[in-house]
Amino acid sequence: MRGDVRIVAGLAAPYLAQGLAYGFMGWVVVPTLAARGVPLADQAWVLAAGGLPWVAKAAFGPWLDRHRRGSGQRPDPRRSVALASVVAAGCAALLGTAAASDHGAAVAVLAVLWLVHNVALALQDAATDALVLDVVPPARRGRVAAALLGAHHVGAEAIAGMLLGAAVGAAGLGTGAWIEAALVLLLG
Structure with a gap:
């Protein structure tokens, strides 16, 4: 039983990090941009840039499988999860700097960083899903999926939002972004 809890906690951590990123952008950064007078079209452009990798996520699974098998070893998605977490944390740290800057070029930089951040998170998600399939028996996957979704919501609403x-x-926004980056790195 104790091992099961550790496995589920380990699988839920990346989902908590993804929720954190989602909540930080949606509940903190975008309202901050709106309060600074950034036009709604620019805010929407930033959010849309972050959505693109999730649309392409279906292609990430087969790509990760080929990438993992290229080493000649048994596929291990944990490396992909860890690498994606590091990239996501780096982008999170830079997001705060861009969001704290004046409007103009900062919005374009913010959109690019949010895009790269979400590429890393979508790759992390695909690798975590592969890991779930590797370590969770089919009869337990429903409960594990519920725990992962719960972790995402805790990250988005409780940690990021509140x-x-x-x-x-x-x-300030820069400090919040650095805290988010540290949490994403720790959770990944």
Whole structure:
């Protein structure tokens, strides 16, 4: 039983990180941009850039499988999850810097960073899904899927929306982004 809890917690951590990123952008960064007078079209462009990798995610699974098998070893998605987490954390740190800057070029930079951030998170998601298939018996996958979805919501609403939102209110957007980056790195 104890091993099962550790496995589910390990699988849920990347989902918590994904929820954190989603919540930070949706509940903290976009409202901050709106408060600064950034036009709605620019806000939508930033959000749309982050959605593109999730549309392409269906292609990531086969790509990851080919990439993992190219080493001649048994496929191990944990390396892909870890690498994607590092990239996502780096982008998260830069997101705050771009969002804290003045409007103009900063919105374009923010959109590109959000795109790269979401490429890393979508790759992390595909690798985590592969890991679930590798380590969770079919009879348990429904409950594990519920735990993963719950972790995503905790990351988005509780951690990003409430805690990071409070941190941004107290110390600024850049500080909130650095906290998010550290959490994404720790959770990945």
